[in-house]
Amino acid sequence: MNAAVGRPRVAVVIPVFNERDSLPRVVGAIPAGLVDEIVVVDNGSTDGTGAIARGLPVRVVREDRRGYGSACLAGVAAIASLPPEILVFLDGDFSDHPEEMPRLLAAIQAGADLAIGSRMLGQREPGALLPQARLGNALACALIRLLYGHRYTDLGPFRAIRWCAYERLGMRDADFGWTCEMQVKALCAGLRVVEVPVSYRRRVGVSKITGTVGGTLRAGYKILWTIARYGRGGPDRGS
Numbered sequence: 471m472n473a474a475v476g477r478p479r480v481a482v483v484i485p486v487f488n489e490r491d492s493l494p495r496v497v498g499a500i501p502a503g504l505v506d507e508i509v510v511v512d513n514g515s516t517d518g519t520g521a522i523a524r525g526l527p528v529r530v531v532r533e534d535r536r537g538y539g540s541a542c543l544a545g546v547a548a549i550a551s552l553p554p555e556i557l558v559f560l561d562g563d564f565s566d567h568p569e570e571m572p573r574l575l576a577a578i579q580a581g582a583d584l585a586i587g588s589r590m591l592g593q594r595e596p597g598a599l600l601p602q603a604r605l606g607n608a609l610a611c612a613l614i615r616l617l618y619g620h621r622y623t624d625l626g627p628f629r630a631i632r633w634c635a636y637e638r639l640g641m642r643d644a645d646f647g648w649t650c651e652m653q654v655k656a657l658c659a660g661l662r663v664v665e666v667p668v669s670y671r672r673r674v675g676v677s678k679i680t681g682t683v684g685g686t687l688r689a690g691y692k693i694l695w696t697i698a699r700y701g702r703g704g705p706d707r708g709s
Contacts, residue, residue, distance in 0.1 A: 480505040480575065481554035485541030486562035487513040490522045492674035496560065497526050499568040504575070509548050510562070513541040539648035543641065558630045563673035565598060566628040573666045574630035583635035583661035586653065587628035587668035595671040606690045610650060613697050618657045625649045625693070628668055635661050646689040647696035654700045 482505050486493055497508060508528040512520040514536055523530045533544035542559060556578050560566055566587065577585035589599060590607070599607075611622045627649055638659050643651040656663050 478555035478575075478579070480556045480558060481507040481509065481549050482558045482560055482571075483509050483511065483542060483545035483549075484528075484560050484562045485511045485513055485538055485545065486515060486519050486523070487536075487541075488515045488517040488519055489562040489674070490515070490517050490519045492564040493519060493522055493562050494526060495564045495674070496562050496566075496568055497528060499564075500560075501569055501571060504571060505558070506554060507549060509545045511541040511545040511548075513537070535644065537645035539641075539643040539645050539651075542648055543644070546636070546641075553633045555633055556630055557633055557636055559627060561627045561673075565671055565673035566626075567669045567671070570628075570668050571630075573668065574628070577664050577666050578630050578632060581662060582664040584631045584652070584656045584663045585629060586622070586624060586663065586665045587626050588622075588624040588665040589626045589668060589670040590623040591665060592667035593669045595669075598670045598672045606693065609690075610693050610697060613694065614654060614657075617697065618654060620657050620663070622653060623665055625653065626668070626670075635659075643692075643696065646692040650693045650696045651700070654697055658700055 482500065484496060493510065500508065509531055510523045510526070510528045511531045511533050512523060514534045520530060520532065529548065531544050531548045533541050546557070556575060558571060558574065560568060570587070574585045574587060607625055610625055615621050635656070639652060639655040641648070641651060641655070653663070
C-alpha cells in the first residue's frame with residue numbers, strides 16, 4: 471500500500487504509435503494523485519510522439535517491434551522490478567476517458583482480479599465505434615460465450631488488473647490479440663472478472679486497425695484465432 475495516501479500502488483501503461491496530438495490530453499486527463507507511475511511505450515512512432523512524451527510527467531519506453539501486444543509487454547517489463555499492486559492499460563488516442571479510471575480501480579478494490587472497461591455498457595459518442603468494430607466485437611464475444619461459457623460485452627482496451635493476477639496469465643501475444651488473450655486466459659485461470667461501464671469518444675486521428683480494411687481483417691482474424699486457441703480442446707488451453 472502507498473503509506474502516504476492509504477491506497478494500492480497503481481501503474482498505467484499507455485502504448486502509442488503516432489499519437490503526438492492526443493497523448494498530452496490522455497496524460498493530462500488522468501486524475502491527479504490516483505497513480506504512482508505512468509509508462510508511455512513508443513511503438514516506433516514517426517511523428518515525434520516520443521519527443522512529446524519526454525516532455526510529459528511519464529516514463530518513456532521505446533519498443534521498435536511493432537504491435538499493440540509488443541508495446542504492452544514492453545511497458546510491463548519496464549516496471550517489473552518494482553511492480554504495482556494494480557496495473558492499468560489505457561490507449562493513447564484519447565478515445566477512452568482517463569478520468570473514469572476510478573471506476574476500474576474501485577472494481578479491483580471490491581474484489582475483482584480483472585476489470586474490463588465496457589464501451590457497450592457505457593456511453594458512446596456517435597461514430598466513435600465504427601460498424602466493423604462493433605460487428606467484430608459482437609462476434610468475438612459470442613464465440614467466447616460459446617467456448618468458455620462467460621458473457622463479455624466488449625474487448626475494450628481500457629482495463630485494470632491485479633499484478634499478481636497478471637503474472638498468472640503468461641501474456642505473450644505481440645499484436646491485435648492482446649486484449650482478447652488476457653480475457654480468455656483470465657477465464658481459463660479462474661480469475662474474478664467484471665465489466666465496468668466506461669465512456670467512449672471519437673479518437674484523435676485515424677485508427678490504425680479499424681480505420682482500414684486491411685487492419686480490420688487482420689485484427690479480426692487474430693482475435694478469433696486467439697479465442698479458438700485457448701478454447702475447449704485448443705492446443706494452448708490453460709497455458
